[in-house]
Amino acid sequence: MPCPLTTVTTSDTTILSPNYPGSYSHNKSCLYRAVAPEGLLVALQFTEFSIEYHPGCIYDRLTVYDGSFQSDPVLMTTCGTGIPNTIYSTSNKMLAVFETDDSVTNAGFRGVFTFVENAGSPGGMKTQFLHVWGIPGLNL
Numbered sequence: 145m146p147c148p149l150t151t152v153t154t155s156d157t158t159i160l161s162p163n164y165p166g167s168y169s170h171n172k173s174c175l176y177r178a179v180a181p182e183g184l185l186v187a188l189q190f191t192e193f194s195i196e197y198h199p200g201c202i203y204d205r206l207t208v209y210d211g212s213f214q215s216d217p218v219l220m221t222t223c224g225t226g227i228p229n230t231i232y233s234t235s236n237k238m239l240a241v242f243e244t245d246d247s248v249t250n251a252g253f254r255g256v257f258t259f260v261e262n263a264g265s266p267g268g269m270k271t272q273f274l275h276v277w278g279i280p281g282l283n284l
């Protein structure tokens with residue numbers, strides 16, 4: 145019983161697990177694909193997160209891929225109730241896949257896709273984020 149594929153092409157778009165903030169359903173596989181304009185990167189930030197926990201996330205999990213497809217490199221696989229760090233793609237596409245098994249449900253998640261500029265160098269991104277957090281001039 146797969147969820148519909150959600151495709152996000154606008155920055156600052158919120159994504160929710162099915163039925164959020166109610167409990168998500170069993171046996172779901174939901175895809176959330178972000179496609180930013182060429183030259184931008186995709187950031188995924190969570191504000192709410194509660195997925196059935198297992199140390200290996202073998203029951204329910206959220207997996208984030210660095211690209212459009214599940215064959216692309218995995219950026220993160222996570223579960224539980226800790227809010228994950230904001231995650232960034234290395235190109236203009238990102239795919240998040242939410243999978244659930246046949247028992248135990250939680251509230252799920254609320255996340256936001258934003259499109260950010262690629263500063264063009266490995267240190268550039270870091271400098272840009274420090275500026276966002278109000279530490280201009282700190283050069284790492």
Ligand SMILES: [Ca+2]
Nearest residue numbers: 204245247248
């Ligand atoms: Ca479950």
